[in-house]
Amino acid sequence: MKRLAYRRCAAFLAALLTALVAAPRHAFSEARAAGCGLPQAAFCENFESGPAAVSDRGRGNELSRTRFSASRYAPSLSTGDGETFWAWEGELGMMDGEPDVCRPGLPTFFLPSTDTLVCEPNATIGSGYLLGIVGSQNYGSNGYRIRQPFDFANRTGRIVFDADLSNDPILLGYLSVTIAEDPTPTPSWDLNGRGPNPRNGLMIVFVSSTIDVHDVRDQAMTTLSGPVSTPPSQRGHLSRVELRLSRTALEVLTSEPSPDGLTFGAVVSRRSVTFPQPLTFTRGYVTLVGHNHATWKYAITYAGLPRPMPSWNTYWDNIGFDGPAITNTREYEIPDAGIPSNETTIDEHPPGTFTTVLHHGLSLGYTIPDGENATGAPLTFSNVSMAGATRARLVFNGYYQGHDNNEQLRLGNGRLRYRINDHPRHDRAFTPGEIAMLDEPGQTGGFNHSFDIPLSELHDGDNSVRFSTLNIESGYPNAVVNLDLLIDFDPDPVFFDSFELPGRQDSSR
Secondary structure, eight states: OHHHHHHHHHHHHHHHHHHHHHOOSSOOOHHHHTTTTOTTEEEEEOOTTOSOOGGGOSTTTTSOTTTEEEEEEOOTTOEETTEESEEEOEESOOSTTSOSOSSTTOOSEEOGGGOEEEEOOOSSSOSOEEEEEEOOTTTEEEEEEESSOEEOTTSOEEEEEEEOOOOSSTTTEEEEEEEESSOOSOOOOSTTOOSSOOSEEEEEEEETTEEEEEEEETTEEEEOOOOBOOOOOOTTOOEEEEEEEOSSEEEEEEOOOOSSSSOOOOOEEEEEEEOSSOOSOSEEEEEEEEEESOHHHHHHHHHOOSSOOOOEEEEEEEEEEESOOOOOEEEEEOOOOOEEEEEEEEEEOSTTOEEEEEEEEEEOSEEEOBSTTOOOOOEEEEEEOOTTEEEEEEEEEEEOOOBOTTSOBOOTTOEEEEEETTSOOEEEEOOHHHHHHHHSTTOOSEEEEEEEOOGGGOOSEEEEEEEEEESOOOSSOEEEEEEEEEEEEOHHHHHHHHOOOTTOOOTTO
């Protein structure tokens, strides 16, 4: 009885705290205020509380790291010349209609370490919103994974968000959404959905006048057919998007662009898909992705801009989904390497005038060695709590450029090796699906990894991991980036022993 009373009290306090935190600073429509427009929201983020507290920041800069895992990915020659997943700085306001400032007092250019911002309202987006500045050229992406899983078992689940859906011309940039069975850091980098693919998942890509839907099973991607109508868009204006997903079907609905980011018309069905075979999962992770196709290359030629464009900028608000609130996971992340490095380009702008441009940027990933006795430098997850732990997963992007004798990309008998703390090394073979994905045309060697690691090798406090490879070697070093540690825990012992609220996030993250 005491335990039940504790639970009821905790549930009341949790609901009260949630209501207080979610209270908006700016007036917006009643439908938006009520759990991102969902009758029973399991997750909702409307950014009305402003930038995350400094103690709650990580790879996502001003985005709450307890709610989102941020990733950056550069697939074009990801390593080489002393750089690893290098991305350069971005800039705001180059396209007609898009905001030229996030809020007063910020710089003109934004390095990858500061490319994710929670912005103040403006004339066309009248409430706080999330800005993602994607500076990585040639198919680079910024991903924002919701750390809380989305469950749609035995029902049609709803995922909602507001976003600027404009992508004209498409060669500059666009956005996508992925629902993946695993906590995938970087689900697809390219216009056509080429890898690194999730193991199992759906990719919904807002491209040009259509909405592509890719069904991925064991790394292999199938593009699905189905009726589609052009989603209306306008640069600098948000549209309401709703995804309705079950094991057997997906429907994508969007509204007309909002004039003020506060009032939205009804959502209209734009794309319907019936899966040839039911999905193999009913619980997964939602990732919002901004893609830079090649802004610097095409901004003058295809967008008519007076000079090259450093970044593709994405705008998001009122992100949520319904269903059960699954909050029994703690996550920890390793920061990006953040090593400064500059590059130059020689560009013709205006026509007939050649200009040398210096690009400031950062190397974000960590190279790892190859060889029988090779051991990478330790990378550390800080302040880990193992209280009530029932499962641990290591999540990251790997980049491997193995070649066979014909100089084709192959993994062959290659192995990924990792060592947790001072425990013996583990050798991980690549799955048939991973090997087959690399053999597909257009692949560049990138992988999404999410695999279980022994709980017995982890402890409270700081935990290190070292990576290396065996028999995977080419002229480009192997590397890892976007590293997370996920701890599933049983909330009952934590609640009973320490009187913490069930599912409470660990404040040390």
